[in-house]
Amino acid sequence: MTTSTRKRVLVAGGAGFLGSHLCDRLLSEGHRVLAIDDLSTGRRENLEHLRLHARFAFREHDVTRPLPAGLDVDGIFNLACPASPPHYQREPVQTTLTCVLGAHHLLELARQCGARLLQTSTSEVYGDPAVHPQVEDYRGNVSPTGPRACYDEGKRCAETLCFAYLRQHQTPVRVVRIFNTYGPRMQPDDGRVVSNFIVQALRGEDLTVYGNGEQTRSFCYVDDLIEGLRRMMDADAEGPVNLGNPQEHTVAELAERVLALTGSRSRIVRRPLPADDPKRRKPDIGQARRLLGWQPSVSLEDGLRETIAWFRERLGLPPERSIFLPAVAVAVAAEAATATATATEGPCESR
Ligand SMILES: NC(=O)c1ccc[n+]([C@@H]2O[C@H](COP(=O)([O-])OP(=O)(O)OC[C@H]3O[C@@H](n4cnc5c(N)ncnc54)[C@H](O)[C@@H]3O)[C@@H](O)[C@H]2O)c1
Numbered sequence: 494m495t496t497s498t499r500k501r502v503l504v505a506g507g508a509g510f511l512g513s514h515l516c517d518r519l520l521s522e523g524h525r526v527l528a529i530d531d532l533s534t535g536r537r538e539n540l541e542h543l544r545l546h547a548r549f550a551f552r553e554h555d556v557t558r559p560l561p562a563g564l565d566v567d568g569i570f571n572l573a574c575p576a577s578p579p580h581y582q583r584e585p586v587q588t589t590l591t592c593v594l595g596a597h598h599l600l601e602l603a604r605q606c607g608a609r610l611l612q613t614s615t616s617e618v619y620g621d622p623a624v625h626p627q628v629e630d631y632r633g634n635v636s637p638t639g640p641r642a643c644y645d646e647g648k649r650c651a652e653t654l655c656f657a658y659l660r661q662h663q664t665p666v667r668v669v670r671i672f673n674t675y676g677p678r679m680q681p682d683d684g685r686v687v688s689n690f691i692v693q694a695l696r697g698e699d700l701t702v703y704g705n706g707e708q709t710r711s712f713c714y715v716d717d718l719i720e721g722l723r724r725m726m727d728a729d730a731e732g733p734v735n736l737g738n739p740q741e742h743t744v745a746e747l748a749e750r751v752l753a754l755t756g757s758r759s760r761i762v763r764r765p766l767p768a769d770d771p772k773r774r775k776p777d778i779g780q781a782r783r784l785l786g787w788q789p790s791v792s793l794e795d796g797l798r799e800t801i802a803w804f805r806e807r808l809g810l811p812p813e814r815s816i817f818l819p820a821v822a823v824a825v826a827a828e829a830a831t832a833t834a835t836a837t838e839g840p841c842e843s844r
Pocket residue numbers: 505506507508509510511512529530531532533534535536554555556557571572573574575576577591595613614615616670671672673674675
C-alpha cells in the first residue's frame with residue numbers, strides 16, 4: 494500500500510484518538526478511507542471535519558459481529574479496541590472479544606480480499622516487564638487472570654491470530670506494538686496519565702500520582718506514531734515492531750512538567766498503585782530504526798504544549814499561544830471543505 498498509489502483502506506476503530514489521525518493521514522495521501530467504529534470509546538466529533546470528504550465514509554459497526562457484506566479493500570488497519578485501562582476494564586468480556594473476534598473478522602476480510610492487515614498491538618503484551626528496555630523477542634510477564642488480562646491477553650491472542658493467518662493462509666500481516674501515545678483528540682476522562690494530568694491541571698484539581706511516582710513511562714506524540722504506522726504498513730517485514738518514544742520519564746516528572754507548562758497551581762497527591770501496574774516501560778526501537786528508518790521527532794515539551802492547547806479548547810478555556818499546527822489535519826479539513834458531497838456510498842464498498 495504505497496503512498497504513490499490510491500488504495501481503498503479500512504480503518505477499524507477510525508473514530509478513536511489514533512484512528513481519526515490515521516484517517517486524516519491516509520486521506521492526505523489520496524487514499525479512499527472507510528472508517529468503522531462502534532463509538533464505544535471513539536467519538537463522531539473526531540471525524541466531523543471529514544463528514545463531507547468525497548473519499549471518506551463512516552459506518553457504525555461492532556467488530557465482534559460479522560463485518561458488513563460486500564466490503565472490498567486493499568488495506569486494513571485494525572485499531573478497534575478500547576485503549577485506556579478504565580475503558581477496557583469496564584466491560585472485560587467485550588474487550589477480550591473485541592481483541593480476538595475483531596481481529597478474526599478483519600483477518601478473514603483481508604484473506605478474502607487479498608489485502609494487507611496492520612494490527613495495532615501494545616506494549617501491554619510485555620505486562621510488568623522483567624526485561625528493560627523491552628525488545629520484541631521478550632515474551633513478557635503478563636497475568637492471564639488479573640484485571641488487565643482482558644486487554645493484555647486479548648492483544649496477545651490477536652497477534653497469535655495474525656501469525657496463524659500468515660502461516661495458514663499467507664495473509665500479509667503487519668504487527669506493531671504501540672507504547673504510550675498522546676496528543677489532541679484524547680478523551681478528557683479516559684484515565685490515561687497524560688490526559689489525566691493535563692485536565693486536572695487545567696481545571697485546578699489535584700494531580701493524582703499512583704504509588705510513589707517513580708514508575709516510568711515513555712510518551713510518544715501522535716504525529717510520530719502515525720508516521721510509524723504508515724511506514725510499517727508499507728514495510729517488507731511482518732513484525733512485531735515496537736513503536737514508541739524511548740525517552741523514559743517518571744510519572745512524577747511528567748506531573749511536574751504539566752504543572753509548569755499549564756502554569757497551574759494544582760497540587761500533586763499520591764494514591765495507591767493499582768493491581769498489575771507496570772513499574773517500567775520503555776521501548777527498544779532498534780527494529781523500527783532498522784526496518785522502517787523511523788524514530789520519534791517531536792519532543793515531550795512540544796507535544797505536551799500542543800496537547801494542552803487542544804484540551805484548553807475542548808474544555809472551553811481561553812487559548813494560549815500554540816507553537817505549531819497539525820499540518821495534516823489542516824490540509825484535510827481544507828480539502829473536505831471544498832469537496833462536493835457526491836459520494837453516496839462508502840468508498841471501500843464493492844459496487
Ligand atoms: N494510544 C495509545 O497509547 C496506545 C497504546 C498501545 C496500543 N494502542 C492501540 O491502538 C488502538 C487505538 O487506540 P486509541 O488510543 O486510539 O484508543 P481509542 O479508545 O481512542 O480508540 C479505539 C477505537 O476503537 C473503537 N472500538 C472499540 N471497540 C470496538 C468494537 N468492538 N468495534 C468497533 N470499534 C470499536 C472505539 O470506539 C474507538 O473509537 C487500540 O487498538 C489500542 O489498543 C494505543
